Amino acid sequence: MGKKWKKRKDDYTYKKSAEKGPVKAKKYLGQHFLKDEDIAQKIADTLLLKDYKNVIEIGPGTGVLTKYLLLKDLNLVAMDLDADSIIYLNHSFPLEHPKVLQGNISFQVIEADFLNYDMQTLFGKEQFGITGNFPYNISTQIVFKMLEMREQVPEFSGMFQKEVAQRICATEGNKTYGILSVLVQAFYTTEYLFTVHPQVFDPPPKVQSGVLRLTRKSDFELGCDxxxxxxxxxxxxxxxxxxxxxxxxxxxxxxxxxxxxxxxxxxxxxxxxxxxxxxxxxxxxxx
Missing domain, CATH: 1.10.8.100 (rRNA adenine dimethylase, C-terminal domain)
Known part of the structure; x- marks a missing residue:
């Protein structure tokens, strides 16, 4: 069976080739692939895309979130460390995507480590959003990396281990309120959006997950050292x-x-x- 785009509800979604085998989740990369389409679409919709068009998706895996992001008016970079995922994404989301062909968006897949990648090689000094179903073993490091680039990142959303997402959004007086809460909230408004249960992943994690959105404050200068x-x-x-x-x-x-x-x-x-x-x-x- 060949590859083609199938129109549905005035949008395009990719019907993947039946001849391509699935990508297997790798424990050492902290991979748990989301398989619930409705949740993937809800995560894609967490990005408000106000006054920016560039987006990086971290850890796209099998592309369940990627395909819903590609329905939006944005320029998308999907970045993953897993070579198998890169091959699968390049096979499943070709440049023949209707919005790419029409010149409405750009899309590229990059095999790289977000934590050590120079983002200016992708977007220069332009603003960009960040989203993804983040690998739980490096999710906190991703947040700290994002804070270093906050002048270019007006919006950040995605899925974390639930307790990490709650910690980021916790306010003073809460037992989970800590270093991560204060440092993030110094620059961003935090919103815990919804909880995701283990059974919608392959393989299921041993913990619940939580989706959040961070919106950079209009005045994000600390006013102190x-x-x-x-x-x-x-x-x-x-x-x-x-x-x-x-x-x-x-x-x-x-x-x-x-x-x-x-x-x-x-x-x-x-x-x-x-x-x-x-x-x-x-x-x-x-x-």
């Missing part, structure tokens, strides 16, 4: 059961500053704004 902010947040949460006064002992702060009531609180009690204000005060402190 960024390196110091990161250090304050990480040091405070590394001893989260202690008060700020005790967890920040290595900063050699003045006694006058440590008398402030904020130092009587534990890190999970401080909002992002509190951490920014604390960083400013520490920067101006003289022992």
């Amino acid at each position: 960024e390196k110091l902010f990161y250090r304050v947040v990480k040091t405070a949460f590394n001893q989260r059961r202690k008060t700020i006064r005790n967890s920040l002992k290595t900063f050699s702060l003045s006694d006058n500053l440590k008398e402030d009531v904020i130092f009587d609180q534990r890190p999970e009690q401080l909002s992002v704004a509190d951490f920014i204000a604390l960083t400013k005060r520490i920067a101006n402190d003289t022992v």
